[in-house]
Amino acid sequence: MTNTFKVKVNGGPELAVDATEGTLLEALEKHQLEMNYHCRSGFCGACRSTLKSGKVRYTTEPLAYVRKGDILPCCCVPESDLDLDH
Amino acid sequence: MSYSTFNQEQNNPLTEPMFLGNSVNVARYDQQKHSIFEKLIEKQISFFWRPEEIDVSRDRIDFDKLTASEKHVFISNLKYQTLLDSIQGRSPNIALLPIVSLPELETWIETWSFFETIHSRSYTHILRNLFSDPSEVFEDIVINEQIKIRANDISQYYDDLIFYTQLLQTHGEGDVVIDGETHTITKREIKKKLFLCINSVNALEAIRFYVSFACTFAFAERELMEGNAKIIKLIARDENVHLTSTQHILNLWQYGEDDPEMKEIAEELRDEAYEIFMTAVKQEKQWAHYLFKDGSMIGLNESMLCQYVEYIANLRMQAIGFDAPFENQRSNPLPWMNKYLVSDNVQVAPQESEITSYLVGQIDSEVNASDLGDFDL
Numbered sequence: 001m002t003n004t005f006k007v008k009v010n011g012g013p014e015l016a017v018d019a020t021e022g023t024l025l026e027a028l029e030k031h032q033l034e035m036n037y038h039c040r041s042g043f044c045g046a047c048r049s050t051l052k053s054g055k056v057r058y059t060t061e062p063l064a065y066v067r068k069g070d071i072l073p074c075c076c077v078p079e080s081d082l083d084l085d086h
Numbered sequence: 087m088s089y090s091t092f093n094q095e096q097n098n099p100l101t102e103p104m105f106l107g108n109s110v111n112v113a114r115y116d117q118q119k120h121s122i123f124e125k126l127i128e129k130q131i132s133f134f135w136r137p138e139e140i141d142v143s144r145d146r147i148d149f150d151k152l153t154a155s156e157k158h159v160f161i162s163n164l165k166y167q168t169l170l171d172s173i174q175g176r177s178p179n180i181a182l183l184p185i186v187s188l189p190e191l192e193t194w195i196e197t198w199s200f201f202e203t204i205h206s207r208s209y210t211h212i213l214r215n216l217f218s219d220p221s222e223v224f225e226d227i228v229i230n231e232q233i234k235i236r237a238n239d240i241s242q243y244y245d246d247l248i249f250y251t252q253l254l255q256t257h258g259e260g261d262v263v264i265d266g267e268t269h270t271i272t273k274r275e276i277k278k279k280l281f282l283c284i285n286s287v288n289a290l291e292a293i294r295f296y297v298s299f300a301c302t303f304a305f306a307e308r309e310l311m312e313g314n315a316k317i318i319k320l321i322a323r324d325e326n327v328h329l330t331s332t333q334h335i336l337n338l339w340q341y342g343e344d345d346p347e348m349k350e351i352a353e354e355l356r357d358e359a360y361e362i363f364m365t366a367v368k369q370e371k372q373w374a375h376y377l378f379k380d381g382s383m384i385g386l387n388e389s390m391l392c393q394y395v396e397y398i399a400n401l402r403m404q405a406i407g408f409d410a411p412f413e414n415q416r417s418n419p420l421p422w423m424n425k426y427l428v429s430d431n432v433q434v435a436p437q438e439s440e441i442t443s444y445l446v447g448q449i450d451s452e453v454n455a456s457d458l459g460d461f462d463l
Contacts (some may be wrong), residue, residue, distance in 0.1 A: 034417055036401060038427035043129055044326040044404055045333065046427075063125055064330045065337045069406065 005054075005078040009033055009086050017078055023059065024073040028086075035073070035082075035086065042075035049073055054082035087258040089184050097378050100189055103345035104335065105280055106273055107187035114189055120344070122334055123194040125388045130197050130327050135320050137208035140217045142313030149216050149311065155380035160311065162299040162377055164308070165227050167318075169237055170294060172227075174287075174328075175202040177244045181283060183250050185276070194260045195332060201324050208317045215313075236294070236369055243286040243362075247279040275349065279353050285359040289366040290333040292402035293395060297370045300394055301377065303426045304386035314444045323429050330404075338407045343423070363403055364411065386420075393419040 006014040009028060017027040025047055028035055038046040045064030051071045060075040071084075089109060097108040100119050115124055152160065179199045186192045213220035217259050227233055253262050264271050301389050306315030339348040352359075374391040382388065397418055400410035410416070418424070 034421075036418065037424060039323070039326050041427040041429050043126075043330055043429070044427075045330060046401055048401070048405060061125075062127060063122065063327075065122075065334045065405070066338060067405075068341075 006081040007078060008083045010084070019077040019079070024056065024076050024078060028073065034084070037074055040065040040074045042072055045072060047074045049071055050085040052083040052085060056082065087255055089255050102187040103348070104188055104191050104343070105182070105185045106192060106266045106277060109184075110189050110192050112188060112189070113191075113193065117188045119188050120190060120334075120338065123188070123190040123331070126327055126331050127190070127197045128195050130201060133320075133323060133327070134205070135204070137204065137211040137317060137414060139315045140313055142212055142317070145212070145311050145313045146216055146443040152310070153381070155378075156382055159301055159377050159383060160305065162232075163298050164209060164212065165223060165230065165233060166236070166373070167298045167321075168224070169227050169233055170240070170290065170298070171202050171209065172239070173240055173244070174290070175199055175206050177241070178287070181244045181248050181251070184255065185280070197424055198328055198331060201328075205324070206214050208321065212314050232373065237374070239365065239369060240286060240290055240294075243279070243283040247276070247283045250276050250279055258286065265347065277345075277347060278351055278355060280364065281348065281355055282337055282358060284332055285362045288336060288402075288406065289363050291325055291329040291332055293363070293366050293370055295322070296398050297373060297391065297395060299426070300391060300423060301386065302421055303423055304383065306426070307385050307422055318427050322427055326427070326429070333405050340407055360408060363399065365410070367395055367399050373425070390419050394423070395403065
């Protein structure tokens with residue numbers, strides 16, 4: 001089973017993200033994307049993104065309210081290829 | 087309808103709405119309707135800190151070196167923070183506790199308010215260090231026109247809810263004449279006031295606080311007033327948790343996951359809720375203008391702060407289901423802010439700041455032979 005998934009942000013190019021290496025937020029930052037964040041541990045919700053397709057798994061349970069269709073990249077990793085709006 | 091501190095009516099807290107159902111009787115947490123509030127309590131308590139743990143003594147030297155316009159920014163900002171926490175240290179308790187119906191939410195509100203009182207105490211800690219007599223600064227908070235405009239806008243929603251709740255709990259539903267004015271009291275009317283109040287608090291925690299944080303951290307970016315910045319960093323971490331709680335309440339209502347009547351009200355008053363946010367944005371921009379009236383400082387000026395207000399408003403409004411109102415302000419104009427808002431970077435290690443009141447190890451562990459004198463074997 002592969003741990004590397006293709007992640008598209010704001011309709012940009014597909015970026016390779018290894019789900020075993022840190023959170024989705026960290027992975028996208030490594031790709032030089034400017035990400036919104038504050039707490040980086042799931043309680044403030046500032047990194048909130050819209051998940052258009054795909055599946056994520058939370059490594060820490062988010063305490064911020066996650067609205068339908070949203071994800072918090074600071075505390076999750078991809079479980080499939082993703083298409084996000086951030 | 088009067089409030090009872092121990093409601094003897096048997097009720098099931100799992101079926102009560104968050105507010106304006108039966109008042110809470112047994113403070114039990116083995117079963118919870120909205121367990122998120124207990125998780126927030128645990129998170130918040132794990133963040134416990136005390137102002138005295140942070141050494142602010144170097145700040146006085148820095149403060150003396152600031153220019154007059156920088157001093158104006160620093161002190162005005164502290165006054166504003168003092169105002170915000172003066173309100174928040176009492177209002178959630180006074181306004182929300184009389185109408186809360188879930189034990190976990192009741193305890194969250196108490197925890198929330200308590201932490202705001204820690205914040206209030208830390209402003210005194212900061213000011214005592216800067217001035218031999220900080221009275222002038224405190225006294226100006228109730229006179230300063232710029233601060234009064236904000237105070238009024240924040241407190242009016244609380245005051246309105248408190249007044250109507252008092253009327254409901256003393257007179258019950260119906261018309262009540264007070265000083266020649268007729269007030270029509272219905273539960274639905276109070277729910278509307280509650281909805282607007284929570285939106286106003288949400289805007290306060292979401293936007294107003296962050297404008298003040300930006301000013302504090304702008305000084306710290308220049309390695310000035312760092313003791314103060316350490317304290318505000320801890321405050322910012324707490325405020326993040328508080329903000330999450332009001333966002334939860336608003337979203338639970340909006341999605342119909344709590345009181346169905348509140349879902350209707352959330353739809354009915356959507357435009358007013360939007361306006362509360364936009365008014366806060368407008369006022370914070372005016373505040374930025376006032377702060378920098380005598381000149382800007384290195385790293386921060388009026389226009390940057392206004393851009394930050396718009397950027398943060400976008401994030402916060404999307405969190406409660408509005409579209410981002412400032413489409414051309416999607417990137418963060420003050421990227422350095424984030425490093426102060428990351429919770430992992432906050433470290434409370436009292437021994438580092440060499441404080442005398444560090445409590446660990448204060449239990450007398452010395453044992454003398456005389457202590458064992460009355461032991462028989």
